[in-house]
Amino acid sequence: MAAPLPLPVNRFKAGLAEGRLQWGIWNAIPGPVVSEALAACGYDWVVIDTEHGPLEPTDVLPALQAMGGYPGCAPVVRPAINDPVLFKRLLDMGAQTLLVPYVQSADEARAAVQAMRYPPRGIRGVAGVTRASRFGLVDDYIGRAEAELCLIVQVETRDGLDRLEEIAGVEGVDAVFIGPADLAASLGHPGDMAHPEVVAAIEGAFARLNAIGVPGGILATDPAYARRCAELGAAFVALAVDAGLLTRAALDLLDGMRADPA
Incomplete structure (x- = not known):
């Protein structure tokens, strides 16, 4: 009989443990070619986002498969909601890191932790032959998967920010992502992530997370602000969304041609 296959190492989680700054990018356009192209660019992590946009849970599996050929890039999957049924499906597909949106309390964080773990420590449903276990060929996957x-957990409201330490301190939470767009709206400044109150809240959140030793992350599409967040101690920073990059590049090309058609 063939030797058991190794349990895949979670490169993103390892990077957090090492204290290494990890640069990421958002995958919101469906199709594994896009996921693979982003992974090929050398980012440390790529978010496969099923919360906003047209990606469905069934799009996650081919995206994970496409990214599998680029060992330097770790996939991070964002489910649409904090739901154990969605978690079960995504984890069985082989997702190892989940970015859970709209967590506003310690109880909601604990529910997410429970959904990530097999009984008796959690409620994740047990299936023997899944891509996560390399179709049953990883020795004792059920006992070892959690490692x-x-x-x-994504904190993106005033209420969540008020409870930041309680949420981040839940055993089993590995990191906190600050959602700048929804946070701006929750603070009364929709669409204005550069508002001083929003900036102060974000920067204060990083200071608070650093004080309790929990890694923090953010999406910062302005390069100067991305560097600022890194200086403030952010452990993982996403720099762009694929659809935004596409439209900006297309507009710049067209504007340049119209300005100087010769």
Whole structure:
């Protein structure tokens, strides 16, 4: 009989443990070619986002498969909601890091932790032959899987920010992602992530997370602000969304041609 296959190492979780700054990018356009192209660019992590946009849970599997050929890039999957049924499906597909949106309390964080873990420590449903276990060929996957799973909870409201330490301190939460767009709206400044109150809240959140030793992350599409967040101690920073990059590049090309058609 062939030797058991190794349990895949979660490179993103390892990077957090090493204290290494990890640069990421958002995958919102469906299709594994896009996921693979982003992974090929050399980013440390790529978010496969099923919360906003047209990606469905069934799009995650081919995206994970496409990214599998680029060992330097770790996939991070964002489910649409904090739901154990969605978690179960995504984890069985082989997702090892979940970015859970709209977590506003310690109880909601604990629910996410429970959904990531097999009984008796959690409620994740048990299936023997899944891509996560390399179709049953990883020795004792059920007993070992938790060591390589990573839970990021997304704090993106005033209420969540008020309870930041309680949420981040839940055992089993590996990192906290600050959602700048929804936070701006919750603070009364929709669409204005550069408002001083929003900036102060974000920067204060990083200071608070650093004080309790919990890694923090953010999406910062302005390069100067991305560097600022890194200086403030952010452990993982996403720099762009694929659809935004596409439209900006297309507009710049067209504007340049119209300005100087010769």
